[in-house]
Amino acid sequence: EPEVTQTPSHQVTQMGQEVILRCVPISNHLYFYWYRQILGQKVEFLVSFYNNEISEKSEIFDDQFSVERPDGSNFTLKIRSTKLEDSAMYFCASLVAETQYFGPGTRLLVL
């Protein structure tokens, strides 16, 4: 199965700090996504990205969030000023043949 990679696997930060979560999608994929899963809850969609711009975003994805594809391989999610409620597992995904493939996730803990 194709592989999406994410770094770091775990991150602990203080409330109000900025964090950047990194993803390397499967090469030659064109559609990218971020999701999050708060402990014990459903996986929730955050944002999708195509052709170097956001194609869709959820209500969760407010001004504190941004995404970027700084080069041909990395896809990043930035949270500018973290809140306690941002603590969650964050998953990156990319699409091929109508199937979304997920990375292993970054577990973010905001203290």
Add this chain to the structure above:
Amino acid sequence: KQEVTQIPAALSVPEGENLVLNCSFTDSAIYNLQWFRQDPGKGLTSLLLIQSSQREQTSGRLNASLDKSSGRSTLYIAASQPGDSATYLCAQHGSSNTGKLIFGQGTTLQVKP
């Protein structure tokens, strides 16, 4: 609002049993539907994709069906093994086949040796 529901929330079966996991969705204008497996604290592994024009897909001991008219999908696992123990998630493509996935809350399966 599109919603995906999975029943039961948890299931425990003895090894070797065949079982069915259920997924229902509110939007009959469904695009594709994907089934995933999630091990504790891990990422999501794609198991099967059923395109909206299909009625079922098979991979090994897994068979997934899609009935758009009733708003249901099922994942059938044959001859269950302890290694099948995990949480199984279904997800509906929300607005297009390249759009967001809308997830159910999952069914946590335990297969006892």
